[in-house]
Amino acid sequence: MEFNDPALFPIHEKVTSGERLDFEDGMTLYHTNDLLGVARMANLVREQKFSRDTYFVRNQHLNYTNVCVNRCVFCAFSRDMGEEKAYTFDLSKAEQEIRTRLHEPIREIHMVGGLHPSLPFSYYLDLVRMVKELRPEATVKAFTAVEIDYFSRLTGLSLEEVIKELQGAGLGMMPGGGAEVLSERIHRKLYPRKIGPDRWLQVIRVVHGLGVPTNATMLYGHIETLEERVNHLLKLRTLQDDTGGFTAFIPLAFHPENTRLSHLKPTGGIDDLKTVAVARLLLDNIPHIKAYWVMITPSLAQVALSFGADDLDGTIVEEKITHMAGARTPTGMSMEEISHLIRSAGYHPVERDAFYNPI
Ligand code: V47
Numbered sequence: 446m447e448f449n450d451p452a453l454f455p456i457h458e459k460v461t462s463g464e465r466l467d468f469e470d471g472m473t474l475y476h477t478n479d480l481l482g483v484a485r486m487a488n489l490v491r492e493q494k495f496s497r498d499t500y501f502v503r504n505q506h507l508n509y510t511n512v513c514v515n516r517c518v519f520c521a522f523s524r525d526m527g528e529e530k531a532y533t534f535d536l537s538k539a540e541q542e543i544r545t546r547l548h549e550p551i552r553e554i555h556m557v558g559g560l561h562p563s564l565p566f567s568y569y570l571d572l573v574r575m576v577k578e579l580r581p582e583a584t585v586k587a588f589t590a591v592e593i594d595y596f597s598r599l600t601g602l603s604l605e606e607v608i609k610e611l612q613g614a615g616l617g618m619m620p621g622g623g624a625e626v627l628s629e630r631i632h633r634k635l636y637p638r639k640i641g642p643d644r645w646l647q648v649i650r651v652v653h654g655l656g657v658p659t660n661a662t663m664l665y666g667h668i669e670t671l672e673e674r675v676n677h678l679l680k681l682r683t684l685q686d687d688t689g690g691f692t693a694f695i696p697l698a699f700h701p702e703n704t705r706l707s708h709l710k711p712t713g714g715i716d717d718l719k720t721v722a723v724a725r726l727l728l729d730n731i732p733h734i735k736a737y738w739v740m741i742t743p744s745l746a747q748v749a750l751s752f753g754a755d756d757l758d759g760t761i762v763e764e765k766i767t768h769m770a771g772a773r774t775p776t777g778m779s780m781e782e783i784s785h786l787i788r789s790a791g792y793h794p795v796e797r798d799a800f801y802n803p804i
């Protein structure tokens with residue numbers, strides 16, 4: 446393989462011989478200007494694993510409340526209780542949202558919300574039961590390590606007990622949010638009231654131990670350093686060596702509008718593509734890398750398929766968290782639009798369920 450930057454040769458050696466990349470390799474990949482060299486290596490790994498298959502799921506997002514006691518600095522979605530635009534769905538409103546799309550063969554319901562100060566744990570169990578009853582064929586992918594920790598403090602139950610109750614109600618897997626950047630510095634500065642890096646990893650370890658798969662994310666493009674990004678990815682990789690419970694990794698491009706960091710510039714295409722490729726190359730033990738079109742636009746997500754991504758998330762229909770932070774992307778896409786996006790990039794669309802079984 447030809448490279449403009451000779452620093453990539455030893456990394457290519459490792460990639461082709463299946464040797465694990467280390468911290469320094471991650472930094473080299475981020476620092477190089479040979480973007481296409483990085484892409485070729487990431488694509489090599491992607492094609493070894495999935496050939497030209499590209500996954501997507503018919504899914505629905507349900508954000509049952511934006512009331513949150515954490516009020517992270519980067520969040521445009523959350524509100525205080527009673528504040529203008531604060532909302533909380535009662536069970537019948539949540540049911541109505543699910544019922545409006547019952548005619549579509551949706552396979553995954555992605556359900557997350559703020560940490561509400563007064564909703565009881567029974568509310569969340571009822572939510573999961575309601576969705577599972579209306580949509581037995583769909584996987585309820587709900588809550589993050591942040592909520593699991595909160596439910597445990599709310600109820601006095603152990604993490605294990607909380608997770609088992611949720612499993613009993615029908616929880617099938619968990620999304621990857623709440624990891625932000627696994628760094629104490631970023632925790633203190635941007636999300637001091639939310640659980641920090643060590644607790645996030647500890648909760649996920651318990652979740653995986655009980656057989657609930659999860660995803661993992663990284664919120665990048667704010668005040669974090671490249672060292673902090675690479676360390677974040679390596680922390681995920683180390684946990685995955687132990688548990689094998691991560692299904693997909695999703696880089697989340699920070700959207701500054703309407704946040705307390707609105708003076709920052711949004712991420713650009715180069716950083717977005719590089720982050721997908723670096724994730725593919727460093728995370729040798731997490732099967733899927735998702736290009737989340739909501740955050741990086743459908744056009745760039747299409748290009749990301751040649752930078753190591755093998756999944757485009759799904760149809761979604763009503764996304765709130767990124768759109769409240771200024772995203773101009775559509776809030777949903779039809780199955781035909783996603784398939785077209787994949788085909789016209791030269792890839793083969795594969796509709797999947799939440800566990801990546803082809804439909
Ligand atoms: O944890 C908050 C992030 C996450 C902003 O697992 C922001 O399949 C950008 O985790 N700009 C929630 N991001 C979303 C999430 C997710 C999304 C899609 C798929 C999956 C999956 C998971 O959104 C939060 C936080 O890191 N976030 N504010 C913002 N202004």
Ligand code: SF4
Binds near residue numbers: 639
């Ligand atoms: Fe709450 Fe999540 Fe927003 Fe933080 S990112 S304020 S935890 S809703």
